[in-house]
Amino acid sequence: MIIAFISLLFGLIIGYTAQRSRMCFIGGMRDYMLVQDSQLLKGLLAFLGAATVFYYLASIAGGDLYGYPWFEREQRKSLELARDYHAFAACWIPDEVVIAAYNATKVKGFALPGGWLLSYTALTTVAAGLGIGYLSTVANGCPLRQHVLAASGNRGAYMYLAGFYLGAIVFNYLIAPVFQRLIS
Amino acid sequence: MRITPVMMGIITAFLAVAAQAYLFLQPPPAYGLCVVCHGRDLTIWLTSALFGLKRDVAVISYYWPLLTVAGIFLGSRYAAITSAEYRPVAGENPWVAFGCGMAVMILGLLIMGCPTRLLLRAAYGDILGAVGMGSILLGVVAATLVMRRRAGA
Structure with missing residues (x-):
């Protein structure tokens, strides 16, 4: 239930900034192609660059980034840890859900x-x-x-x-x- | 204060990374912000709760749904009202928009993400995220070329 509130709060912030900045990820590429307007493209590149930097910083600073950098094998490991993990986050995930997600990662x-x-x-x-x-x-x-x-x-x-x-x-x-x- | 697209990109990336690294928004990895996946999770969670159907959602939103899309809608509605930008307009052809929305959702679930999550996955180290983003870029280029040809003809 915590995660529902967190995602609602983060959604509110993201929605507010997205409306004020008129940000659009497809629009960035389209505007640059049509009229060479790089305003929104800069936002897209800033998002990609900032996400790369923040993921790296979080992996140094003890954030829970299972399998970072992401490859298939580590993703499966993260699913094995999912049950303990969600016991901590006050959510109980049934075994068959984790097993189905585990099977879906097979290449x-x-x-x-x-x-x-x-x-x-x-x-x-x-x-x-x-x-x-x-x-x-x-x-x-x-x-x-x-x-x-x-x-x-x-x-x-x-x-x-x-x-x-x-x-x-x-x-x-x-x-x-x-x-x-x-x-x- | 004016919020530029660059600031929005950095704020959003910070929230998406912090949500996964410190606030339990995983598995799957790199799931901090995705309009397609979180929207699917909310819709399917509601239909399965109402009609007792199979709950085929991401592991994180099995127990409680993610309300990101509702937050985005309410937050931007608040921003539009406070900046006096809220005005009902017709927009484009509703049935074209309806078809595009349905197709983008179905293709987005096949690719496992909207453009936002593909960028997050690329930043997380997933090569397929970068491949998908390049593929989307090609699609946008094709659409702009078609638009230009129609405008010129």
């Missing part, structure tokens, strides 16, 4: 000559990235920016959010089971 894909493995995750990352970039530009902003636009009274952005949350339900109950059957 599957096509074998390539030379002992390489082209994972399904890499393929979907490239394909879905192209789609997200194209459609977010058409929709005039990244998901974060659409929340801010909707909060400032844009009715198109309300429709975007309606599709957004309906998409989560469609993916979770209709598309994800099909994908899991295809892969396994």
Whole structure:
């Protein structure tokens, strides 16, 4: 329950700063491509640079960054530690949830000559990235920016959010089971 | 005080990193801020709580949902009202926006993150995060080229 309040508080701060700065991660790249306006692109690069620096500082200063820097093997280790961890955070996670998340981190894909493995995750990352970039530009902003636009009274952005949350339900109950059957 | 995009980027990165490193917002790693994943967690948590369906969410939000997206909406609504920028406008074609929203959510769940979390993952040392961000950049370039051609024709 603590984590729900923390995420709400952090969301409030992030939403406030995002509205005041008109920040948009897709818009940064789009504005630079269209009109050579680097204002928002600087924000994107500042986010990436600051996150890199803060992650490094936190890893020195004793922050709980399991498996930093992130590779698949260490991510599985972090799941094994998850149960003790959430006992501390006053949340109890059932075993089967942790085991399902553990199984999801197994790498599957096509074998390539030379002992390489082209994972399904890499393929979907490239394909879905192209789609997200194209459609977010058409929709005039990244998901974060659409929340801010909707909060400032844009009715198109309300429709975007309606599709957004309906998409989560469609993916979770209709598309994800099909994908899991295809892969396994 | 005016908040520039650079300041917003640094504040947001600080909050996202602090949430994971010191405030238990994990696993999965690099989950401090993601509009797609946190929105999915909240939606699926609510539907599973209301209709008793399977709760397929990130491990962290199994017990209580993450309210980041609600916070972002309320925080920016507060900012818009206090700066007198709140005004109802029509915006773009609602059905195009609806389709784009649904497609971006589905593709975002396939890629495991919105642009924000891909940057966080890249900063965390995940190569696929950087690959996804490069792929998104290519998509944006393609869309701007199409927009330019339509404007020119």
